[in-house]
Amino acid sequence: MSIVGTGGDETDASEFVVSEQEAGRRLDQFLATALGGELSRSRLQSLIEDGQVRVDETPVLLPKRKVAAGETVRLAVPEPEAPEPVAEDIPLAILYEDEHLVVLDKPAGLVVHPGPGNWTGTLVNALLFHCGDTLSGIGGVKRPGIVHRLDKETSGVMVVAKSDAAHRSLAKQFAAHGQDGKMExxxxxxxxxxxxxxxxxxxxxxxxxxxxxxxxxxxxxxxxxxxxxxxxxxxxxxxxxxxxxxxxxxxxxxxxxxxxxxxxxxxxxxxxxxxxxxxxxxxxxxxxxxxxxxxxxxxxxxxxxxxxxxxxxxxxxEPMEFETELPDDMQELLEALARLEG
CATH class of the missing domain: 3.30.2350.10 (Pseudouridine synthase)
Known part of the structure; x- marks a missing residue:
């Protein structure tokens, strides 16, 4: 057996190639071995019956189906259903706000939207408290108003859409990456x-x-x-x-x-x-x-x-520009480096 690769944003997908030694095994048995026991046989059987397994790009719904040498078996494990985010009273550094958008200075350590390991305490939770139900719904219930993101440990300026019209326009500007002269x-x-x-x-x-x-x-x-x-x-x-x-x-x-x-x-x-x-x-x-x-x-x-x-x-x-100073931790880092000779 050889692993072809993994990929996909909505699911955790894995691909395996059947070796000569593994030919003739049941599909669920083959996957159980390929995954090293990560998923139980019963869980794998359910995934197969739900259409989450393909053999050479053809969906296979029978766990007992025998695999053949050279076939590529692809398993897609759907993300578990996540709870809807709730409003939380988390302080925000608002730089600008009107009926269409909010511009803020995100601190380091704040996750932008809920996800595995961070279902609460995110920027989205804070925005739901601050903006109520006025956020754009284009991003869905998990990412209301979110047009772009910064990594958890990256600080700095972000813009959030409060109306669907603003969301569409801002998303178009971000997609152009400044090549239309509108964004930097x-x-x-x-x-x-x-x-x-x-x-x-x-x-x-x-x-x-x-x-x-x-x-x-x-x-x-x-x-x-x-x-x-x-x-x-x-x-x-x-x-x-x-x-x-x-x-x-x-x-x-x-x-x-x-x-x-x-x-x-x-x-x-x-x-x-x-x-x-x-x-x-x-x-x-x-x-x-x-x-x-x-x-x-x-x-x-x-x-x-x-x-x-x-x-x-x-x-x-209207052209809009926002700049913020380096946060305290980076300022202190620069002050320390300034003490170096040279």
């Missing part, structure tokens, strides 16, 4: 090392990681899940000496892929300080920073802040 999304990040060029562009397609479906990686353009991604960066400030240095950079997105800045900067050898997903291998560099290294090593998140968001008001057409 800019970030500030603190990275390991100093890029060799003061201004540069990273253009590299992103896809799911081969080892972890929650991560992204740079992939070849021909891969089915490859998504074109472009990040422009500029070095704003340099810290330290050669071999023990860091930089504050600004990044402007030309595309908006999951974890784009984090993956792109790691790809060129400058992962974000505090990024345990894409930059954990750089943590040992903090030992070269002397007493400053203790502050850097203790930084609890990826040092990334969405400091600027500009867009066209979805109803009036």
């Amino acid at each position: 999304r800019a970030y500030q990040a603190v990275v390991w090392g100093v890029p060799s060029r003061p201004v540069g562009t990273v253009e590299a397609s992103l896809g799911r990681s081969n080892s972890d479906r929650t991560k992204r990686q740079v992939v070849k353009d021909g891969r089915p899940d490859a998504r074109h991604a472009v990040t422009h960066f500029e070095v704003l400030e340099r810290f330290g000496t050669e071999g023990a240095n860091a930089a504050l950079i600004a990044c402007v997105l030309e595309t908006g892929r999951t974890h784009q800045i984090r993956v792109h900067m790691s790809h060129i050898g400058h992962p974000l300080i505090g990024d345990e997903v894409y930059g954990a291998h750089f943590r040992t560099k903090s030992k070269k920073l002397g007493e400053v290294g203790d502050v850097v090593a203790a930084f609890p998140r990826q040092a990334l802040h969405a400091f600027r968001l500009a867009f066209e008001h979805p109803v009036s057409g």
